[in-house]
Amino acid sequence: MSKLHVTTTVNGDEVEYLCDPRETLLDCLRDKLNLTGAKEGCGTGDCGACSVTVDGRLVCSCLMLGVEAEGKQIETVEGIADGYVLHPLQKKFIEYAALQCGVCTPGILVAAKSLLEKNPDPTEEEARYWLAGNLCRCTGYDKIIRAVMDTAAELREAS
Amino acid sequence: MDYHSPASFAEASALAQNATGITRFLAGGTDVLVQLRSELVTPDTLIDIKKINGVHDITRNSDGSWTLGVAATGAEMSEHPELGHDWPGVVEAMDLIGSTQVQGRATLTGNLCNGSPAADSVPAMVAAGVTVTVTGPEGARDVAVENIPTGPGKTSLAKGEVISSVNIPARGENGGDAYLRFIPRTEMDIAVVGVGVNLRLDGDIITEARVSLGAVAPTVLLVEEAARAIIGTTLDDAALDALTAAASAACNPIDDKRGTIAFRTEVAGVLAKRTAKIAYARAKGEQA
Ligand SMILES: Cc1cc2nc3c(=O)[nH]c(=O)nc-3n(C[C@H](O)[C@H](O)[C@H](O)COP(=O)(O)OP(=O)(O)OC[C@H]3O[C@@H](n4cnc5c(N)ncnc54)[C@H](O)[C@@H]3O)c2cc1C
Ligand code: FES
Ligand code: FES
Numbered sequence: 001m002s003k004l005h006v007t008t009t010v011n012g013d014e015v016e017y018l019c020d021p022r023e024t025l026l027d028c029l030r031d032k033l034n035l036t037g038a039k040e041g042c043g044t045g046d047c048g049a050c051s052v053t054v055d056g057r058l059v060c061s062c063l064m065l066g067v068e069a070e071g072k073q074i075e076t077v078e079g080i081a082d083g084y085v086l087h088p089l090q091k092k093f094i095e096y097a098a099l100q101c102g103v104c105t106p107g108i109l110v111a112a113k114s115l116l117e118k119n120p121d122p123t124e125e126e127a128r129y130w131l132a133g134n135l136c137r138c139t140g141y142d143k144i145i146r147a148v149m150d151t152a153a154e155l156r157e158a159s
Numbered sequence: 160m161d162y163h164s165p166a167s168f169a170e171a172s173a174l175a176q177n178a179t180g181i182t183r184f185l186a187g188g189t190d191v192l193v194q195l196r197s198e199l200v201t202p203d204t205l206i207d208i209k210k211i212n213g214v215h216d217i218t219r220n221s222d223g224s225w226t227l228g229v230a231a232t233g234a235e236m237s238e239h240p241e242l243g244h245d246w247p248g249v250v251e252a253m254d255l256i257g258s259t260q261v262q263g264r265a266t267l268t269g270n271l272c273n274g275s276p277a278a279d280s281v282p283a284m285v286a287a288g289v290t291v292t293v294t295g296p297e298g299a300r301d302v303a304v305e306n307i308p309t310g311p312g313k314t315s316l317a318k319g320e321v322i323s324s325v326n327i328p329a330r331g332e333n334g335g336d337a338y339l340r341f342i343p344r345t346e347m348d349i350a351v352v353g354v355g356v357n358l359r360l361d362g363d364i365i366t367e368a369r370v371s372l373g374a375v376a377p378t379v380l381l382v383e384e385a386a387r388a389i390i391g392t393t394l395d396d397a398a399l400d401a402l403t404a405a406a407s408a409a410c411n412p413i414d415d416k417r418g419t420i421a422f423r424t425e426v427a428g429v430l431a432k433r434t435a436k437i438a439y440a441r442a443k444g445e446q447a
Contacts, residue, residue: 004162021162021205022195044193045261046347057234057263063192064264065185067162068207111259132346133258 008069010035011079019066026050028066029076037077037106041135048134051107052076058114060133077106080113089113089151096147100138108134112148120156124149164207168294168323171206176296176319178204184321185209186230187264189257190273208321217242223329229322233262246327247441248336248355252283255340258347268322271304274312277350277374281308283338285371285381286355288328295320305371308378334359335441339434340373341426343417350374351418354406354430356438363393365439370402375410375427382409385431394439399432406431 003018010033017032024043029035029052041047043062050062053075080087089112092098099105108131115122115130122130127148128141136144165171175182180203183191194200208214214230217239225242233253236242243250256265256279268291270278284304293302296319307314316322336357342348353373358365370385385405392398407428414420440446 021160022201024192024196043196045189045257048258048260051260054263057232058260059263060260062196063187063189063261065162065188065192068185068188068209114259129346130259133260 004067006067006070008072008074010074011076017066021065021067023066024062025052025054025064025066025069025074026061028069029061029074032066035076035078038110039103039106041103041107046133046135047104047107048111048131049104049107051110051134053110053114056114056117058111075110077110080109087113088154089116089148092147092151092154093144096143096150098139098143098147104134104136104138108136108144112144112151115148116152116155120152120159122149122152127152160202160205162205162207164210167211168208168321171208171211171321172294172296172319174204174206175321180204182206182318184272186266186269187232187261188269189261189265190269206321223331225327227267227325227327229268229324230266231325233257233265234259236267237262245330246287246336247447248338248357248438249280249283249287249289249327252338252340252353252355253280255279255338267325271307272314272316272322274308274310274314274378275349276308276311276377276379277353278379279338279340279350279353279373281379282353282355282371282373283336284325284327284355285379286338286357286369287336288357288369290326291322292324292326293320294323299323301326305379305381310377331359333361333442334367335438335443337434337437337441339430339437341418341430349417352412352423352426352430353379354427354434356431356434358389358435358438358442360439360442363443365389365392365394365398368435370406370431370435372406372409372427372431375412375423377411380409382406384409389435394435399435402435403428403432 039049041049045063052061182204183202185207209230214228216228270280290301338355340350340353355371358368368386372380388401388405410424412423
């Protein structure tokens with residue numbers, strides 16, 4: 001089976017890869033581009049561990065084919081920090097201990113960042129609904145929500 | 160698996176017409192990829208329709224009707240400033256599908272053509288009188304949404320046919336629609352029963368109505384008896400009782416761990432009543 005050539009932009013850098021049409025964007029990020037931040041928790045759209053944004057839209061990278069990334073702008077968890085300077089969300093996740101095993105964390109950071117870009121002043125209910133597709137088996141969610149709400153408050157003050 | 164991304168529906172139709180083996184169209188992929196990954200369906204030919212011009216457009220036509228491109232996502236529908244004002248039931252039904260991430264990809268057409276009897280947007284579309292334009296080797300035709308599914312996972316589309324747009328009627332005066340579903344949890348679950356109601360009033364009297372049930376039969380149902388139970392009434396208690404009875408009588412559900420036959424049948428009646436009340440309040444302008 002012939003492979004397809006894809007050119008796309010990931011975290012601002014133009015990248016290229018060859019993929020089988022059955023491979024997902026998640027497979028391509030992890031196995032071809034060595035961006036292993038996005039995780040495969042389920043592979044069926046249920047857990048959100050593979051969350052990335054595509055042209056600014058939050059999606060599950062396990063539910064998108066690698067070939068569909070052609071010409072798109074992809075953002076992954078690797079692009080959230082500015083070099084060694086952590087994003088405010090990342091700092092708050094550490095401060096609040098909003099992670100234990102950390103498998104869900106990359107997806108939750110990407111999803112939470114996308115929420116705050118769309119809605120800088122979410123209610124707790126809005127934040128919980130927005131993140132309902134990101135499963136965490138460790139924290140019980142409360143610390144995650146508190147970290148997100150506090151980041152939102154801090155970013156509002158800063159702007 | 161061969162992947163194609165045609166530039167027109169005529170080309171998509173020709174690709175499907177000439178393909179052998181299993182063919183799937185790729186809209187948001189939230190059903191196609193799950194089936195691919197779990198090795199339920201591995202298409203031989205996959206035709207991505209998202210590179211066709213205009214497939215993300217949501218357009219209000221001069222007569223007040225709406226034309227939605229077949230790749231318009233749930234998120235794009237919810238974000239549209241006017242669509243949800245005209246058709247809150249259709250937009251809410253679509254919005255119930257999956258998570259934020261799934262909303263970023265899932266489409267009405269994919270939900271319809273996947274053929275699940277529990278597909279959330281389908282009862283809302285049937286109640287609203289939505290049609291789809293089907294492009295095939297012989298040209299295009301419009302088909303009512305209720306005539307697309309023929310059984311679980313099956314549609315009436317012939318080989319080489321592809322849906323090229325979704326057409327929602329003009330809202331018109333004094334109308335309202337609503338969709339409710341019952342699920343065992345508050346989010347991220349499959350409907351045990353879904354009900355769509357769309358109606359129009361003259362004063363307090365219902366002059367037109369369409370009632371549709373999901374997840375209680377092998378396909379989504381348009382229940383004319385249930386509509387007749389409320390047409391000509393003010394949705395008083397007697398009308399609501401008749402509606403409840405007609406909705407329950409139309410059920411032919413499965414029995415599974417998520418809902419027994421008796422439970423689904425009873426819930427269909429209760430939800431029909433609640434949904435009709437919301438549609439009525441919307442038609443009166445008393446509720447958004
Ligand atoms: C985590 C998760 C939660 C979900 N929750 C729900 C839920 O609550 N309720 C619900 O109803 N569904 C749910 N779904 C199922 C799915 O998201 C919906 O059915 C969705 O609307 C499918 O749309 P799509 O664009 O992704 O379809 P795709 O996967 O792209 O396509 C689905 C089917 O439609 C066909 N098709 C697509 N476009 C066309 C076209 N233009 N012409 C002809 N055929 C076409 C394809 O061949 C395929 O058979 C969920 C899925 C996931 C992964
Ligand atoms: S791995 Fe994509 S949602 Fe679980
Ligand atoms: S920290 Fe372990 S799954 Fe969330």
